[in-house]
Amino acid sequence: GAVVSQHPSRVICKSGTSVKIECRSLDFQATTMFWYRQFPKQSLMLMATSNEGSKATYEQGVEKDKFLINHASLTLSTLTVTSAHPEDSSFYICSARDPQGRGDNEQFFGPGTRLTVL
Amino acid sequence: QKEVEQNSGPLSVPEGAIASLNCTYSDRGSQSFFWYRQYSGKSPELIMSIYSNGDKEDGRFTAQLNKASQYVSLLIRDSQPSDSATYLCAVTPTGGFKTIFGAGTRLFVKA
Numbered sequence: 001g002a003v004v005s006q007h008p009s010r011v012i013c014k015s016g017t018s019v020k021i022e023c024r025s026l027d028f029q030a031t032t033m034f035w036y037r038q039f040p041k042q043s044l045m046l047m048a049t050s051n052e053g054s055k056a057t058y059e060q061g062v063e064k065d066k067f068l069i070n071h072a073s074l075t076l077s078t079l080t081v082t083s084a085h086p087e088d089s090s091f092y093i094c095s096a097r098d099p100q101g102r103g104d105n106e107q108f109f110g111p112g113t114r115l116t117v118l
Numbered sequence: 119q120k121e122v123e124q125n126s127g128p129l130s131v132p133e134g135a136i137a138s139l140n141c142t143y144s145d146r147g148s149q150s151f152f153w154y155r156q157y158s159g160k161s162p163e164l165i166m167s168i169y170s171n172g173d174k175e176d177g178r179f180t181a182q183l184n185k186a187s188q189y190v191s192l193l194i195r196d197s198q199p200s201d202s203a204t205y206l207c208a209v210t211p212t213g214g215f216k217t218i219f220g221a222g223t224r225l226f227v228k229a
Binding site for chain 1: 150152162220
């Protein structure tokens with residue numbers, strides 16, 4: 001149980017284009033999902049908390065107009081990187097909590113999406 | 119002061135030895151503690167969660183929590199080369215919704 005998928009796993013795009021990343025909870029419903037970014041050899045950085053049916057909560061320093069988050073259903077959250085630039089190249093990872101799971105506050109991560117902006 | 123602190127390593131141990139990974143946290147009222155393993159180029163994988171003082175064992179892994187000292191550790195017995203990865207300590211603070219991750223400790227197990 002508690003499986004989270006992400007799509008695509010890897011994307012290469014030109015500077016200025018927008019990229020959408022999907023995060024799905026496959027065997028549970030997640031009212032909240034989290035989006036992280038990780039640069040090479042650095043720690044996870046929480047970007048935003050995605051709430052089903054309401055606006056996402058962004059961490060300080062994360063541009064909400066650049067990183068658009070939509071959590072339209074209990075199993076799907078999307079992150080759109082708008083007008084991507086080379087500095088946005090990173091490993092983007094989503095996670096979700098299973099409210100029916102055994103452990104409190106356990107987060108399960110998707111496999112991640114590696115974004116390369118040329 | 120960082121909220122969750124770990125020694126970045128690398129920690130190098132020979133195959134078959136016990137690897138000991140340590141973590142301290144700043145919020146005394148924290149209730150939930152986790153260890154994640156992250157292989158290079160992959161996303162984190164939950165390996166242990168612990169909520170009360172003492173030890174919790176799962177196979178070759180033992181998590182230890184000492185809330186008075188604000189300290190949580192992970193022991194890996196009979197270390198294998200496949201255990202070579204970065205280990206992330208994570209803590210959910212008091213009344214918290216977000217989980218705070220440490221920067222991770224890199225572990226190398228030498229064959």
